[in-house]
Amino acid sequence: MKVGIMGCGSIANTLVKFKLEEKLNVNLAYFYDLNYDNASKLAQQVNAKAYKTLDELIENSDLILESASQAAVHNSVPQILESGTDVIIMSVGALLDNDFRESLESTAKENGAKIYLPTGAISGIDTVKAARLGEIESVSLVTRKPPLSLGQDMDGDEEQIIFEGKASDAVKEFPKNINVSSTLSLASGIDADVKIIADPKVTRNTHEIYLKGTFGELITKTSNVSSPDNPKTSLLAAYSAASLLNKLSDTIQIGS
Ligand SMILES: NC(=O)c1ccc[n+]([C@@H]2O[C@H](COP(=O)([O-])OP(=O)(O)OC[C@H]3O[C@@H](n4cnc5c(N)ncnc54)[C@H](O)[C@@H]3O)[C@@H](O)[C@H]2O)c1
Numbered sequence: 001m002k003v004g005i006m007g008c009g010s011i012a013n014t015l016v017k018f019k020l021e022e023k024l025n026v027n028l029a030y031f032y033d034l035n036y037d038n039a040s041k042l043a044q045q046v047n048a049k050a051y052k053t054l055d056e057l058i059e060n061s062d063l064i065l066e067s068a069s070q071a072a073v074h075n076s077v078p079q080i081l082e083s084g085t086d087v088i089i090m091s092v093g094a095l096l097d098n099d100f101r102e103s104l105e106s107t108a109k110e111n112g113a114k115i116y117l118p119t120g121a122i123s124g125i126d127t128v129k130a131a132r133l134g135e136i137e138s139v140s141l142v143t144r145k146p147p148l149s150l151g152q153d154m155d156g157d158e159e160q161i162i163f164e165g166k167a168s169d170a171v172k173e174f175p176k177n178i179n180v181s182s183t184l185s186l187a188s189g190i191d192a193d194v195k196i197i198a199d200p201k202v203t204r205n206t207h208e209i210y211l212k213g214t215f216g217e218l219i220t221k222t223s224n225v226s227s228p229d230n231p232k233t234s235l236l237a238a239y240s241a242a243s244l245l246n247k248l249s250d251t252i253q254i255g256s
Pocket residue numbers: 006007008009010011012032033034035038066067068069070071072075090091092118119120121122175176177179180183227229230232233234237
């Protein structure tokens with residue numbers, strides 16, 4: 001399978017590193033970025049090709065992994081799906097716009113393409129998906145990050161709640177930070193309750209999930225190391241993308 005990468009920043013960097021370490025079973029064949037140099041630098045490392053246009057990326061790839069931005073999902077994913085090419089979306093926040101998600105879904109169906117959403121920087125999504133088959137009573141996410149990774153410049157070491165509300169609003173206010181709330185909402189079928197805390201005392205991005213339903217109760221806590229290239233992005237997000245790419249070709253499939 002020839003994989004094309006759209007958006008050659010921190011997530012794409014980690015994927016290239018995994019490829020060089022022979023941990024990735026797919027062919028990272030094509031790279032595209034609004035900044036051609038970013039694409040070219042990564043392509044060189046794995047003897048791949050860098051493209052200057054999205055059209056070339058689409059024409060040649062069997063599957064495209066979006067690791068760019070919510071705007072890129074809005075502007076480019078419809079065209080990718082129209083061509084019948086499968087897509088993995090990292091900027092999942094874009095999909096909490098219900099009209100947009102439904103239009104992507106119908107475009108994908110009409111053209112025989114699939115849309116994959118990796119677990120990202122949280123844990124427990126398998127359980128959330130299974131729990132949904134019963135009744136879900138409540139679902140919430142508490143995210144705690146160092147202020148700088150939330151774009152906050154704070155004095156002192158007092159933590160501050162900078163957002164409390166629904167995931168669909170959180171992804172609009174913090175488009176680069178809270179994709180996990182979208183994944184949680186889409187997996188549960190409920191617009192999750194979200195609290196974002198800027199905490200000067202922490203160095204890691206921490207996500208806690210609280211889920212109650214007829215199945216019982218789930219509590220998970222993921223304490224993430226940031227990507228060296230982008231403090232807003234947790235390393236686990238790229239790991240989960242790599243794991244999903246491998247799963248697509250695995251003979252034994254683990255997890256739902
Ligand atoms: N699902 C999750 O759990 C999760 C976790 C972390 C990050 N993310 C999201 O994944 C995306 C990528 O994260 P990152 O840390 O690699 O970002 P990054 O900022 O390090 O890199 C993004 C790259 O995409 C390029 N780009 C931007 N818009 C583009 C477009 N329209 N077409 C092509 N290239 C474009 C930029 O030039 C840059 O090189 C972000 O939207 C981020 O919010 C998701």
